[in-house]
Amino acid sequence: MGRIINGKEIATKIRAELADKIKYLIEFGYRAPCLTVIQVGDDPASSTYVRNKKKACEECGIECRDIHLPDTSKEDDLLRTIRYLNIDKEVDGILVQLPLPKHMNERRVLEHIAINKDVDGFAIANAGKLLIGEDCTLPCTPAGVIELLRSTGVNLASKNAVVIGRSNIVGKPMALLLQRENMNVTMLHSKTSQDDMEFYCRHADVVVVATGHENTLTDRHFYGGKNPIIIDVGINRGSDGKLHGDVSEEVKAKYSSYYTPTPGGTGPLTIAMLMKNVFKAYKKDLEA
Numbered sequence: 001m002g003r004i005i006n007g008k009e010i011a012t013k014i015r016a017e018l019a020d021k022i023k024y025l026i027e028f029g030y031r032a033p034c035l036t037v038i039q040v041g042d043d044p045a046s047s048t049y050v051r052n053k054k055k056a057c058e059e060c061g062i063e064c065r066d067i068h069l070p071d072t073s074k075e076d077d078l079l080r081t082i083r084y085l086n087i088d089k090e091v092d093g094i095l096v097q098l099p100l101p102k103h104m105n106e107r108r109v110l111e112h113i114a115i116n117k118d119v120d121g122f123a124i125a126n127a128g129k130l131l132i133g134e135d136c137t138l139p140c141t142p143a144g145v146i147e148l149l150r151s152t153g154v155n156l157a158s159k160n161a162v163v164i165g166r167s168n169i170v171g172k173p174m175a176l177l178l179q180r181e182n183m184n185v186t187m188l189h190s191k192t193s194q195d196d197m198e199f200y201c202r203h204a205d206v207v208v209v210a211t212g213h214e215n216t217l218t219d220r221h222f223y224g225g226k227n228p229i230i231i232d233v234g235i236n237r238g239s240d241g242k243l244h245g246d247v248s249e250e251v252k253a254k255y256s257s258y259y260t261p262t263p264g265g266t267g268p269l270t271i272a273m274l275m276k277n278v279f280k281a282y283k284k285d286l287e288a
């Protein structure tokens, strides 16, 4: 049976460490760090994510401003809001909650955020720096996965990692970060044949799955394999109304050495990494 990697516990520890550092700086007379979250429309999942981010900010001592625009807003309204926040000296991080309404161009909006305030790490400049190995803001979910892997104490260098999913915010940066850990990385996607998917999963020491589809991997992908660490990034609302990962809890427990549960695995780490990114942006501003 695989051992559970308790994302909630690891995230709580990261938030507590940040809270200590922030408290210390505030006692020395510095302002609190500030994150501004912009939500457009009333997508219920987005509202939950925004609430969770606000709660995490509170726990860390980060001021969280929340700007809520109606989904009838024009893209120009959003861009103007971002420009205003870009020059607000008290705002360290700007986060536009995705997805945006269909009439808005997500890429154009994200590129409007000043690079030093891009705490999601989604800007092309940050992605480029990650690619060539320069210091940058790491995208929160992949950065959180690295924390989860490190928490197991397993030596990752020279081992085989498989990343399933190749999105710009999860799969691609994930593969780069695993390479930085000196892992041999294979990326799979929806066009990969099931035979190849089984082959690579069975030879993997680490499997990171981020497809957004329940049961992407089942017994047949792991049977006779190496009992890898399974990191499940997927969040899917099941027909039972509950949240499920891309792999069932049974399969993860049966075939892994360690695994992240859903919920309570990667989700809390994503938010903890966001808090870290806000703190990093704030420290850079204090030191400038």
Ligand code: NDP
Pocket (backbone or CB within 6 Å): 141, 164, 165, 166, 167, 168, 169, 170, 171, 188, 189, 190, 191, 192, 210, 211, 212, 213, 216, 233, 234, 235, 236, 266, 267, 268, 270
């Ligand atoms: P995208 O939809 O942007 O990308 C999904 C990727 O998975 C694509 O590359 C797609 O391949 C691939 N894929 C889809 N189906 C299969 C399949 N059956 N087999 C192999 N590959 C497949 O999603 P995101 O990367 O944004 O998110 C993925 C999941 O992670 C979602 O459930 C999302 O909710 C969750 N998520 C969770 C976070 C957390 O904090 N835990 C944070 C961010 C996202 P192709 O490129 O060929 O289309």
